[in-house]
Amino acid sequence: MSVDIIKKYFKSLTDEQVKQFEQLGELYPEWNEKINVISRKDIENLYVNHILHSLGIAKFTDFKAGSKVLDMGTGGGLPGIPLAIMFPEVHFHLVDRIGKKIKVAQDIADRLGLKNVTTQHGDVKEVKGVFDFVVSRAVMNLDDLVGFVRRSVSRTCINSLPNGLICLKGGDLQAEVKKYKKLAMIADLKDYFEEEFFDTKKVVYVQLI
Numbered sequence: 001m002s003v004d005i006i007k008k009y010f011k012s013l014t015d016e017q018v019k020q021f022e023q024l025g026e027l028y029p030e031w032n033e034k035i036n037v038i039s040r041k042d043i044e045n046l047y048v049n050h051i052l053h054s055l056g057i058a059k060f061t062d063f064k065a066g067s068k069v070l071d072m073g074t075g076g077g078l079p080g081i082p083l084a085i086m087f088p089e090v091h092f093h094l095v096d097r098i099g100k101k102i103k104v105a106q107d108i109a110d111r112l113g114l115k116n117v118t119t120q121h122g123d124v125k126e127v128k129g130v131f132d133f134v135v136s137r138a139v140m141n142l143d144d145l146v147g148f149v150r151r152s153v154s155r156t157c158i159n160s161l162p163n164g165l166i167c168l169k170g171g172d173l174q175a176e177v178k179k180y181k182k183l184a185m186i187a188d189l190k191d192y193f194e195e196e197f198f199d200t201k202k203v204v205y206v207q208l209i
Contacts, residue, residue, distance in 0.1 A: 021085060051078075054083060057166055068091045068132055071135050124148050124152065162209055187202060
């Protein structure tokens with residue numbers, strides 16, 4: 001699979017964005033030879049299972065120019081780096097507790113020339129400042145996620161979607177979102193992307209202001 005899968009769903013990419021998405025197809029496998037950033041069994045599915053999956057957030061909502069987004073537990077830069085390519089006027093701050101993974105994210109951002117990406121090695125509790133949104137490819141329970149990130153969400157809203165948490169999760173999430181009632185929203189990625197991988201994948205949003 002190649003960058004064509006990204007172009008299939010995002011028709012208005014600039015030449016620069018296409019070039020950057022193409023570079024991801026070289027940089028992640030290169031790094032994966034040194035550090036297991038993406039499962040070695042899954043690296044051949046990089047474009048669908050990781051890059052396009054990250055861009056599910058871009059199908060769910062737009063970020064206005066000047067927005068600030070925190071990527072919690074970014075690993076090697078997912079979903080933050082694909083989103084930073086998609087939204088060059090938005091600042092993305094990528095945080096992870098594993099130093100060698102954040103090194104990968106920083107190197108890839110540097111080699112792509114992404115001026116809208118900063119990285120931090122550490123816990124989300126150590127992050128200073130506030131953000132319009134926190135994004136994550138989440139494995140932890142939604143309630144735990146909200147507990148970690150609530151303090152990092154700005155009270156001032158500049159986007160049409162109120163500030164909050166946007167995460168990529170799978171499976172049945174009704175029980176997790178129940179306590180948030182009208183403050184939560186679930187979108188099925190299969191409504192945006194036709195590949196089988198997305199059949200059980202979702203975007204979960206929780207308003208935090």
